[in-house]
Amino acid sequence: MNIILLGAPGAGKGTQAEKICEHLNIPTISTGNIIREALRSGTEMGKKAQSYLDEGKLVPDEVVIGIVQERLAQDDCKNGFVLDGFPRTIPQAEALDHMGVVIDKVIDIQVADEDVIQRMSGRRICEKCGASYHMQYNKPQVEGVCDKCAGTLVQRKDDHPDTVKERLKVYHEQTEPLEEYYQKKGKLVIVKGQEDVKDTTRLTLAALEV
Ligand code: ADP
Ligand code: ZN
Secondary structure (H helix, E strand, O other): OEEEEEEOOOOOHHHHHHHHHHHHOOOEEEHHHHHHHHHHOOOHHHHHHHHHHHHOOOOOHHHHHHHHHHHHOOHHHOOOEEEEOOOOOHHHHHHHHHOOOOOOEEEEEEOOHHHHHHHHHHEEEEOOOOOEEEOOOEOOOOOOEOOOOOOEEEOOHHHOHHHHHHHHHHHHHHHOHHHHHHHHOOOEEEEEOOOOHHHHHHHHHHHHHO
């Protein structure tokens, strides 16, 4: 199954993407993680992306489209994949169509702006492997330490409140129109984000059966 996860920053796309990929045994492609990884390892692409990320802006379409095209061409995507954080603009969605990629389902995780702002302040990510946690809703077993790799958990620079507000603005202007885009194609399934991550996961996995 080829799946897109849509939703505001901080809606919990990344967490749900992991659950779906465990459930269906398909890879997750997170453009945010790929870009942050490029940043950490200091590649040319990472250097270009840095200022966009820090300001809460989107990285230019041609850059992310290139990343996704390359990633989807790899063998492990043959039996399906979960796209987390892509597409984020109409031109990105059109690029997928032009690549001949057929999407089965677009799961739209909806969370109110106020909740996003509150959640982001508690979000922490593993400095080493990029896994995502929340100090209230999705705690690691040991505070400040990654369950998966024992790396240190840190707050993302773009999770600071002012940047979050900018990211929400960008989301409403550039990403939200994708709801209608996929609604028209009959692919959109809405999942209301719940306070407890486990409840959202239950609804997300149920949405795969619709
Ligand atoms: P979130 O979903 O919490 O906003 P992500 O980790 O998905 O965070 O993305 C972080 C940042 O990476 C975005 O704010 C943006 O700058 C960049 N980015 C990720 N995916 C895309 C994309 N599809 N198009 C443009 N920029 C992107
Ligand atoms: Zn880790």
